[in-house]
Amino acid sequence: MSSSSSSSSPRLPEIRKDYVFNRYVIISPARSRRPSDFKSSPNPNPKSPNHNSCPFCSGRESECAPEIFRFPKEPPSSSSSSEWNLRVIENLYPALKRDAEPSGSDPGVADGGGVLPGFGFHDVVIETPEHGVRMSDMSAEGVGQVVEAYRERILQLKRVRSVKYVQVFKNHGVSAGASMAHSHSQIMGLPIIPPTVSIRLDSMKELYGRTGKCGLCEARSKDILIDESAHFFSIVPFAASFPFEIWIVPRDHSSFFHDINKEEAVDFGGLLKMMLLKLSKQLNDPPFNFMIHTAPFELPNDQLPYTHWFLQIIPQLGVVGGFEMASGCYINPVFPEDAAKVLSEVNLS
């Protein structure tokens, strides 16, 4: 904790309500440096495996858990070859087991004792065959391909009756949880609707009932806007829980991420790549997580008007303490408008 290095007195703190996740955040600039001074500490990447022993590198396919599919598509007989741009594989240490599908009428409801079998899918997307390439180094088309792989795998999992929700997420850097340095993301097919998703749907419903509007359609406001593409916009959300948190949101109301088409995927890929590049330049290649917030497969039609998918990027610039863990209320030292201004002005040339 260091005091403000600016001589002008900082803005008074505010408590803001996030109507998407139904939580409060404390925006408190007194607990921090100036927004433009934020930098990540160095060495954010896992030290091992390096490119001499990395099972995600091209040529080491046999050291991985089984492949699910690859781009470009190939006949199964040649799926052991090293010609690929991207692979979706099973996770070698899955948190859930794909061969333990429960029977019964509603497999997604815990029994009286609160226990469900640990059924589910846990996959890894190897985003590039090359060890040193980060997502922010890839082309819009390259990131677009990753987005298409997410969609394709989600559509496969949608066919499994017990899978209710699919969580796509990426860990980059040790303090964001990454154990592998090679650029990858993960896809989990879950037999439950996770707590944050239920809370989000309830909160968006409450907002819609009160205002008649979708909270994400309304989120695009000039002072928090970073950038726009043909089909998407990126903002620092008004009640961001984390400094320099970014949301990428479809311009047109859309409930399901997996409805994205090929052209939109490349457009989205371009904007995602640019946001990651801006974070990397501005904050010194920080560790980060991103996650896709979409709708459960079995969404009743009357919930369509207020569910709107988006991608959330959280750079990891500090440590979460007891206050946040206890209360679910985060202390963000950077006003979202200030973060949006800094990010919109990052020079990428």
Add this chain to the structure above:
Amino acid sequence: MSSSSSSSSPRLPEIRKDYVFNRYVIISPARSRRPSDFKSSPNPNPKSPNHNSCPFCSGRESECAPEIFRFPKEPPSSSSSSEWNLRVIENLYPALKRDAEPSGSDPGVADGGGVLPGFGFHDVVIETPEHGVRMSDMSAEGVGQVVEAYRERILQLKRVRSVKYVQVFKNHGVSAGASMAHSHSQIMGLPIIPPTVSIRLDSMKELYGRTGKCGLCEARSKDILIDESAHFFSIVPFAASFPFEIWIVPRDHSSFFHDINKEEAVDFGGLLKMMLLKLSKQLNDPPFNFMIHTAPFELPNDQLPYTHWFLQIIPQLGVVGGFEMASGCYINPVFPEDAAKVLSEVNLS
């Protein structure tokens, strides 16, 4: 991520429902070592300030923000002296401002735009005058005094009309968020009811409506019990989100932490100290957070039967990744029964 080092095949994963916080947890032993092999990595404490420059040390009172009270009690004229066992002081970099109390009928409701003034109290409890003493080194009476300081400060904050909830928490070690090494905790008086508290009250209400029972009164089960004292019991909760997470719970149903009496405070202090000592011995002095989960001041009488305060201790043994941040669902590699067995068997002599 390492595979199980045990040669016997690990238990199948389970999804457990936590009825207190209304969330799921994935218990997945395949993603981990054996329970008894868990250790924290070394060097978990902030490097500076050391005892030569620490403002929390006895003799450096003038380098701190204003004192609120101290034990033993002294006339205000002598409050600058260095004779004390414990001090409660203002935080020098408060997240909320104590001089910005809002007016109006209900100051705890955000306006249409979702903004509230950043009013609130943010205090620090210096738990001991000595730099190197950890809470686990203190006597039951010493920890009991800390507990009494929490209670006394909460009762003071209860008199402020706009304060709706008080969050008590402790950060120990850098990766648990601590910026100061000298043993301390924090108390925040909030003009809102934090998200986790609302969720907890709703969840306990739902459980009570369904079963007629208080979830915490029912939590004491033999296979997850670690220890008991005259007035409290300690468990690894059935649906623990974190490996070796501990809850200390009053045996008799009690909604408000601040109703604790002097004898109970010392009894509680003894059990808390012992749990911290067990974690320290078993896990190699891990970073940890603890937090008190109590009831909002203005609790309607009909909510008393299902609100039950407790203290939660979370040792920080891993990093949270994108899955947890996205879903609110944690992956815990250690079965709570196994953690409880390990902890109940730790030899403290």
